[in-house]
Amino acid sequence: MTPQIDPDGRLRHLLTLDGLPRETLAGLLDRAQAIIDGVATRPLAGTAICTLFFDPSTRTRLSFQRAAQRLGADVLNFDASTSSTTKGETALDTLHTIEAMGVRGFVVRHSADGAVAELAAAVAPDTALVNAGDGSSAHPTQGLLDMLTLRQAKGADFSGLTVLIVGDIRHSRVARSDVQALRSLGTGTIRACGPAALLPDDATLHGCEVSHDFDAALEGADVVMMLRLQRERMAEGLVSSLDDYHRDYGLTAARLGRAAPDAVVMHPGPMNRGVEIDGDVADGPRSLVLRQVANGVAVRMAVLEALLA
Secondary structure, three states, rough: OOOOOOOOEEEEOOOOOOOOOHHHHHHHHHHHHHOOOOOOOOOOOOOOOEEEEEEOOOHHHHHHHHHHHHHHOOOEEEHHHHHHHHOOOOHHHHHHHHHHOOEEEEEEEEOOOHHHHHHHOOOOEEEEEEEEEEOOOOOOHHHHHHHHHHHHHHHHOOOOOOEEEEEEOOOHHHHHHHHHHHHHOOOOOOOOEEHHHOOOOOHOOOOOOOEOOOHHHHOOEEEEEEOOOOOHOOOOOOOOOHHHHHHHHOOOOOHOOOOOOOOEOOOOOOEOEEEOOOHHHHHOOOOOHHHHHOOOOOOOHHHHHOOOO
16 A cells, blocks of 8 residues: 555545556546546535645646636645745645645645655645655656546557657656556556656666667657656756757657657647747647646546545
């Protein structure tokens, strides 16, 4: 049992997709799809949820806010730049302070690996935490919305799919959560491609086909997941230049022709257009980028409902 699962099998927190039972993951995807299809939700009227973000965000924060609002919850938005953390207050003291106001749900983003799990270990029994991204470790709701988008495009059986993840995998919490989810859902082939300096040296890619040749890795791929170059997290020199990176690992319309004829393109955002992906691909007919964003609301509704309803 992972700490995020109660002894009775109920989801108490959502911290990572690593080790999450396949039936739990699939159940969240089923619930999110039902929400999209118009099945009534169990409201969270009177429940207070705080978006506790110590790191910048646009899509994830707004998506969680929208999800909580649609469930009828009271939403508190925490801004680290104007909070007592600027005076030295710890993240745990901040959480306990807000928890004492009757807040039961926290959506937490933090720059440190494992920070959200540490906070979850110290909260009251009826408080639930969702990891909205911690360091380079995990972004479980992004992984879930990516899987929902992929199910909609390719069907629920992933066993015949070849999924290619490209770019700065070393610094990507999204890539880690996606790989964990793809494994759990029985994906046939998972490929990972990027410069050697931007591939992880841990067990993240265990069982994946790893390559540094983007053109070769694209051959026959059913799904191409592009990643942003996370220059804010990397040391100088890992990439010689943005032009060189685009030449070797940028997804262009011509390059996409190497993939399967019905291949789809995904990207978690924000996108560096002209670096890892060209605009005509990002906005093209094979792109699922905006569908990913739209699915994020339903997925986060399903997660908050599972934890707090």
